[in-house]
Amino acid sequence: MRKAVINSPTRASTDPLYSSDCRLALEPSIQGLMDLAIKAGWTPNEASYTIMMLGVQQLELCSTDEQHRLDAH
Known part of the structure; x- marks a missing residue:
């Protein structure tokens, strides 16, 4: 089985x-x-x-991680 490849970003996040x-x-x-x-x-x-709910969980984790970084400063 061929390994899946995901393209990297080519634009700025903004x-x-x-x-x-x-x-x-x-x-x-x-x-x-x-x-x-x-x-x-x-x-x-x-x-x-289920894929949608897993995405929501990831978004919540990212938001929590970002809040922890902001609180640390």
Whole structure:
């Protein structure tokens, strides 16, 4: 199996297209994960919901980490 490659950012994080580029970079990997989940027997809705919830958890962790960094200064 070929190892998944995710493109690196090519724009500054302040660029308006930065988020779009990130979405395009992650989309093939997310679609591959969806395909694997569906082949394993999970419904598309359940797999999509779970990926979304895992994303929310990551966002919460990033926000907490950022707040801890700000509080430390």
